[in-house]
Amino acid sequence: MKTFTVVEAKSRFSALLAEVEAGAEIAVTRHGKIVARLVPDHPSVAADAFRDFWIEKDDIDLQAPEDAPAEDVASMDD
Incomplete structure (x- = not known):
């Protein structure tokens, strides 16, 4: 993160x-302490790092697998 004084900013x-x-994220300082941040x-x-890869590939399965059925709580005590 880049840092600028109030005057520079x-x-x-x-x-x-x-x-x-x-x-970019930018910190604005006054007397050496960050008083504000400029963020997108x-x-x-x-x-976002993989978005282009996903758009270009038609064969990628982005579906989450179905959840496994819940186990019986009583059987976990044995």
Whole structure:
């Protein structure tokens, strides 16, 4: 995460917003302490890393398997 002081962030605000739109997270500091963070509106998730792969492949099964039937609680005590 990049860090900028309030003064730097103020003078470069448009450029920082462009970086945030591209997915960057930016911390804004005052007197050495983070007072704000600029983050993308839609946070990235791990699945985003594989999205292109999934779109290109028709043979990938993304269905979750059915849950196994519940076991009888009484049989677990034996």
